[in-house]
Amino acid sequence: MDTTRVSSTAFDGTPHAPAHARKFVRQVLGEWRLNHLAEDAVLLASELVTNAVVHAGTGIELTCRLDVDADPAKLEIEVDDHHPTRTILAEEGMPTDTLRTSGRGLALAGLLADAWGVTYTKTAKRVWVRMELADGCEPVEAPPPPVPAKLADSLHVGVVVCDRDGVVRSWNSEAEHLLGWRPEQVVGTELERIVAWRGHGPYALSFADTLGLGRWRGEARMRHVDGRLVPVYVSHLRTKGRLQERRLIWMVVGNEHRYVLTPPPVPLRREAGRRVKDLLDQEMPFAELLGTIAQMVQVSSGGDAAYVLLAADGGNRFGVAAGAGATAGLVGVLATGVFGADATTPTMIEDLLARDVELAQQLRARSLACAPLLVTGEVTGYLVVTAAQPGLFDEELTVSLQHIADQVAMPVQRERLAEQDRAHRGRLSFLAEAGELLAGVHDEELIAALTAQLVVPKIATWAAVYLTDLTGMTRLAHVWHREERHNATLRKSLPTIPRATLNEASWPVGPETVLSFPLVTQGRSHGALVIGRAEPTLPLELADLLSDLCRLVALHLHTAMLYAKQATTSRVLQRSLLPMRVAPMPGLESAVVYEPAEEGADVGGDFYDLFTVADHWCFALGDVCGSGPEAAAITGLARHAVRLLAKERYTVADIFDRLNQALLEEDEEGRFLSLLCGELTPLPQGGALCTIASAGHPPPLLLRANGLVEPVASPQLLLGVDSGARFYVEQFELAPEELLLCVTDGVTERRNGGRLLDDGDGLSTLLSGCAGLSAHAVAERVRHAVESFAAEPSQDDVALLVIKASAALRAVR
Template identity: 45%
Template sequence: MAVASDRLLRSPSAKESLQEAVGTVRDVLDADGAAVLLAERDGRLVLGAASGLPTEAPVEELSVVGLGPGARGGAPWVAADETDPVAAALRARSLAAAPLLSQGRLTGLVVAVASAPGRFAEGDAARLGRLAEEMSLSLEKARIGELERSWRGWLSFVAEASDLLAGTLDQERTMALVAQLVVPRLATWCAVYTVADTDGDRDRLAYVWHADETHADGLRELLAHADLAPPMDAPGPWSGFGAAPREVRAAAGSTAHDQAYAFPLIARGRRIGTIVIGRPPGERFPRSAIELAEELSRRAALAIDNARLYSAQTAMSSALQRSLLPPGVPEIPGLEVAVVYEPAGEGSEVGGDFYDVFECPEPSAGPAAAHRWRFAIGDVCGTGPQAAAVTGLARHALRILAAEDMSVPDVLARLNRLILGEGERGRLLTLLHGEITPRPRRDGVSITLTSAGHPPPLILDPDGTVREAAGPQPLLGVFDGVEFHTDTIGLRRGQVLLCVTDGVTERRSGARLLGDGQGLERLLSGCTGLSAGAVAARIQRAVRDFGPEPSNDDVALIVLRAS
């Protein structure tokens, strides 16, 4: 509500602009009189400019609260008689009025009046509403200009605060930063409340900061027992400590008598919390501190809401990412299995890499049925929901088709058709898919695999020799009718099979890639004698340490070691 109307009325340019505006309103609506009413901090309406009004009009009796929900919500209206409170105050028999809005808040009214009833129609209200929009922009510019002139000593602080608030997307850290910006520049202490997620619950006290840490515990206890920070639409004095039990107020000492001021946190048209600031009783809040705190609360509200939305998006992305990864890795006789998955970035987007290792019993399952296992590691082109859709399709299709006893090449051919069937929603997919069968007498395992456009799998022999385990074949999602074949390897005791995504081979350091010049082969050769878990950990660490900057691609790998 507050627009610092007193400052606007002291500004010659603002007063001139308001007077020109009322003259325009009278001309456009052919009204007997017109006026601009500005909202004060306490909700009262004061006369900003007028033309043709009776001198005895008791404008001081008007308040924002008495306007009704339609006006407060931003809708223009027409009144045909004096039953309307604004018409009555302006001694008008008919009236057209439109709210002045600033950043979604009611900052005043522009009205046209006539001495005869029924002079204005809904079309007049609509025209007045358009004029009010233009006036709101002019008033907002004037308000900002006056604030800048009165805050010359605070401009660097506001800029610094904006930069700091824009520099974090962690909700808790943002609220802590807001409190620490307020104290001690504007107040002795600051509390940040957030709106509870459940309707009917009281707002949550999210952060408390006091300039004197010896008073912090007493203040926190006071606030925990105080009246709820009011769900106000505009800043105003706050006196909630009186609700705290006597013993709590006694333990808080002089803090229980501090004067406090509350500022709503409004972002994207809704209240997301409240900031309450306080000072000792003898230290009056100067108007400049209140105005600066109000400006800071606007910026803080958007920063906190951005952090909240980012946290929610990250949580959803993490949940979606977890749903696209297997719940666990099965135990395979004669084989050590280790996996690594490391998404790029800060978790705000779902990655395109995935892996899976699962048991695939024979269809004719019986007590003595032979068991096989399948593994897969893939990379969907891109990130986000569309890539996640293809990832989910691929991982679940692999399990379903394997359960139908389809061979590895047939699974890839069917999955290729499924991706092509997605049309524009489809994504290119590189995939390494294989089947593990234990050999008789525990003589290692036999693996048949197909590498469809994927970085080739590598075998590490006990003597440190490294070689490729499969030849390249077309990636999925490009051509229909592709026929795939398998490569078969025997993995004996001590041998290691390494399968990675291109987040490993294409890890960048300047112009160099980790996979350049058989870089991955040399790295794997140095893992001789290590367990599967140790091999996975060493490669993961090498990928992290390869470049000075964090990786911009997901990293996934599977290590199989015959034991």
């Protein structure tokens, strides 16, 4: 006698097929009393069907075959598709993008099954796995559950027959007793009219798709003739044969009589199976190990999603380390209302929304079951399974979940400690690289660009950096995609100026999970780093790394903000200390070069001015001892005093006397001033008469038309040194085509090792080669000579003024 048992079903090649395959295998093994194999068998069936969907995309037939007379007894699961020309690749050499659903292709078949293979026919390809029943284990027939007398009278097994389009063709009297509809009222109408269909979970099928299944069992609600909805349990079967002759058969009972059509559930075996340990013994990366555990939990429990949580911050908080199924885009630490370091027993929550609203929103779930990972009595993490539907789990599930947790706790903790050590070294290296890259960068736009490129593609598929200014306005500063050609599209899909806070902004819907990290330092927000990842969850270690990176970036943005404020202050100060424009001088050509010594500064201890007074022009070039803001304060006093006194028709000598007294009254110790000041009065024959005085300043150089260079002012005492000092002026004619060069000691004392630029009359030699050049060309040549004289930057402010007589001067009006 053939004692082989066979149960088959068929699915369309859609993404919903793996979910229905898992439910079918679990039901069949429950009927055959093989629940101790359910975890591995359901996982294998899911893998086989997923492969068939991805590689074939045709209709799929799933068959479970049990042979108890074989030695040893064996269970076989077969998946047939109808695209025999497409072959399943061997594990070795399998492309990395094979089956993104699980990430391992058919690797699980080699790990969980005792044998597996591929068989080809003329019309189909069959992939099969074989699991041996240890110790000749035989299935046990479940005794039929006793039917209470009070329910026996109300038991009605309705039989409804429909054609392939779901139109009712037969309606028995039991269906009439159950729902009140007479056959003539429903025959010829669509079955969907009296079924209040609703699906559950992200992969729920429509009513039409459900009718297309070869076999299905489950709860539903049907409309009674009086309008109320009656909870029922349905056993659905689609007959085979030619398409026109196929029939759909529904056996319907009241929900309280469901065990007439399906055996009651039996507790899952307390032992999760030796293959759990076999999986843990495999050499695999830590992230893949956690992902495998999450997948096992999700598939074996039938939940919508499963997570592995690991302890953070000394074990008082728990963060998402891996997820499987319909996982939300979770980051970092979860709400701790359910999970705690002192919860050493498994927990089952029928409606999470009623207990912890925040956690329910994070997980997008109503049902939750969890079991702690215990190592030497300490809770190191949790295995968690969730579902969108409330009341889906029972206490028996927590028993199996805890057993899996007991097996994986120690291997996970051991691998985690090793991974933490590796991650710590990598984390320090990454942050050091980031710090070195951002060091000295004072431009917010450049910081945003560097930040995005730091995380792509190492951590994310794409990244965007939002910056918040001092007014609180947030804008999109930079985007970067792993595929650069997508940068423009990505920028268009992101909000340019979010109207809500970045935590509440609407991000583009796509294949990536979008996560946002604030850029906060010293209690102020500088914006946010937004990333898109292909993985649904972000491991805790990566979340911590990104948080550290964002703090580092925020600190540099804060520094850049302070630098920008300082630069703005310097520019404002410059406008008050330096002339906004040089007065036009008909018949004279002038050029100015001004470069403060301090990097990023706009003002220093050197200053210049060129302005008109009545019928002549005045010019001044000064140098305050020192540089920076302190010297700039004296600069402001000196420049404004020179201009004010000149406008009051004081002579150059009187200007020096008054300014010398003003500096001494300031009582700034060591704040001396060298000043070169002169007047240019037009001459009838052309050129100008120059009246000049030099207080401790490098002498100005006069370039004659014939190329000769000579100094034209004698050095006198510095201003601010002696209250009794008296100053005098000198005069010379500046003829047409002659040029006057005035410089500060930042030019003459430019140093290269032990040598100065003006050693051996170096500046005169340089100027003598400038005959025939314009004032601007001479200024640029001198500036370039100063810059290139030494490799290192100048340590002193540089200012120079060039005046060239180009024609007969017209009187100033």
